[in-house]
Amino acid sequence: MNDLEDVLIDKAEIEQAIHEALLHGGEFAEVFVEDKRTTGISLDDRRVEELATGRDRGAGIRVVVGDTTGFAHTADITGAGLVAAATAAASIAKRGGGGVREVELVQQHYPSHGIVEIYPESIAKATKVTLLERADDAARSVNGAIRQVSAGYGDSRRRFVVANSDGVYADDDQVRTRLFVMCVAAGDSGMQTGYESIAYTVGYELFDRISAEETATKAANRAIAKLAARPAPSGVLPVVLKSGTGGILFHEACGHGLEADHIVKDASVYANRIGELVASPSVTLVDDGTVSDKWGTSTIDDEGYQTQRNVLIERGVLTDYMWDLLRSRKEGRASSGNGRRQSYQHLPMVRMTNTYLMPGGDDPDEIVAQTQNGVYVAQLGGGQVNTATGDFVFGMTEAYLIEDGKITEPIRDANLIGNGPDVLQKIDAVGSDFDMSPGTCGKDGQSVPVGCGQPTLRISGVTVGGTAGA
């Protein structure tokens, strides 16, 4: 694995590619060179089904002329390969005349938001396999009702260098490690599933902090709790979201609408509303790529800009959007460090990092106690949002009825449906606790790791799409 310590590409070759791109008509040129290694192991039904490893190396070159972006990528990361891609990208964007421009690349070094203690590649494959077997054992030992366990382990090491004609020249070495466990429990009323995952921008030391057993036990308990679940109610109800479970809702239903690409095209409910009250005054929404070790954390974004903490909504008032390089250049402002891409084969665009609602002053237990009848959500699954309208749908994967201010019976999986801007107005209690969870955000066909967080909070009314009576 020593080659991972090597320089990905010489500075002179990057400079040459940028030079070529500008010569062929580019006003702005960027070179992104990446080497990503992944390991994935899956265990199912007590068997190690698959151990897969892979490596992708390549470079993506972006050239901008006026409002047009040309992009080409190549798996050939020699100097010649880069120049060929640069020429191709420039010819795509070509409009005006080219010119020679001196670009001085000065390497930037930024402090990291976490130190990798144990590089996953230093851990034997057999050890990683054992980790999954331990998770399987732990889940099954919770209760005989656990019939099936599947578990997955993944690690990745993504090194990249990015440089552009503005003189940006930076690199990063991102290590991510994760584990998920899914259990199926069987009972009189059929089968139910329980899921738990841990995912951090750290190395294998993750499992010294949170054990595989703990993760598996959570998943198993979730499945077992649901065996007694009855169909979810249907209709508009108060919903209390447990801390750390509902951040995805705000990511999807509000965060996407605050991405500058949607804003500049006036395709967001939040366009042209800076300074307006867009949420309940108890809401402060932040996107922060610097939170130590979190799934959406990195030192720099994929355009070479330092990540930062950006306050998007402060006490209900819209304060700013999230920006990547292209959109911020056009507006004559600085990037907010939100330019991300899935790989060298993709164009960067505005993406979230870790998005969260700040804690408030309410006692989490009191929030439940003061809810007459409603739903308590202990885990939210995936969701979908229409950015232009803010309409969203999310699945509840662990939820309970609240009756007379008490959490009572578990309910079966069902969707929450509503409108992001509307929900932000309807948050009427914000707890003093806080937690985050990892997720994968998809946009325009690209997936990137993100973090989501929030304190325990209550939405005064949201539609629960249960099947009670269906």
Added chain:
Amino acid sequence: MPELLDIAKRIAAQARDGEQIEAYVSWNRETEIRAYEGEVESLSSAESSGVGIRVIQGNRQGFAYVGDLDERHAHEALEEARDNAKFASIDEHAGLAEPDGVAVKELELWNDDLAGFANADKIALAIELERQVRAGDARIRQVVSADYGDSSGESAIASSKGIAVSSRETTCFISADVVAGAGDDTQTGSGYSVGRGSRDVDVSKAAGDAIERATRLLGATKPAGGRLTAVFDPRITATLLSILAGTLSGEEVARGRSLFAGRIGEEVATAIFSLVDDPTDIRAFGASAVDSEGLACRRNVLIEAGRLSKYLYDSYSSRVAGAVSTGSAVRGGYKSIPGVGARALALEPGELNQKEIVAAVGDGLLIQGISGVHSGVNRVSGDFSVGAEGVMIRNGQLAEPVREITIASTIQKILQNVLYIGNDVEWLPSSASGVSLAIGDIAMSGA
């Protein structure tokens, strides 16, 4: 470009005694163009390629991939796959596909015209699409994206079991996402058109669909809840068929993760309901002559006149079940191993078009969009609860639009409550085609 099949064969030929090797080699060239305000916003042009290698040693499987066609890198991946195999559990069913003698059909999925279609003409299509959408209706406030895309791809599979196949295909598409507005209300809609070559795509259809879908929801309100008959638009039906195919995967059935496990021969749907997966039908976007393990794709009847007749299998799941592969191996590219999946689902069409179905239903809801399918459908219990938007049906006519509702039932009930199947078959860019479908007794939650 090197011959992909030759690369695959050279890798497979390195199998040692007692070892099975399969190499999947793919290459793809893509163009993507986005138009905005009459100009090109972005144009990407790129080639990508890679090799995925499966090794089976002593009933253990290992896998590794590399994202280029450099045979030195492929050799490193082979060694990695061999090493990875040592850590997998012994599985008596592990193994590659055995050639089964089913003849591979000749399917023409490659359109030579695409290679000669100049970037300038592609750009013109994207810009024309945007223009037609903006000009088509005064209520269109924004065109979020107006895209042209095409792809030419080849893949080859060779194994030490004697599999040696290659295939190639082209696709071409245009799509538009638009925002319509009236007063404070905004709604979105999308339209697209797909084909094998540039002449297959229809700009006015894509523009018209996007406009109609965005504008017909303007003024949508949240209705009162109740139980009603829902008419699924063809796109929604295609989503339902994809969900069904997931429950009919032999892999999921074997693992007890399907509500249809152990129900072959049972009546699971009304008698008008017949579901087929036929990748050899070249009208299908997912058409393919060979599956992702190199076996011939074939026509599989999954539900015949309401009766469950077959599950889909790849070679592994067929061995687990003691069945034979249905040629239904699919894979997500060189980075992943094959799994079971449908490619070209279609319902046996009925007699009525959508308008006639709406008239026949009398009162109900035409569903234009659903969301939350991933979280709202449980393939084990059959619970079905998704967000929806659409248009109410009153007295056999389309009436007011509705939004922010959920519709709920179970997969079992939906199949038993199919009232009408339309004749309006739409071949969609998905593993399923669509047709209008009327389902009785759906619970709608609203205000």
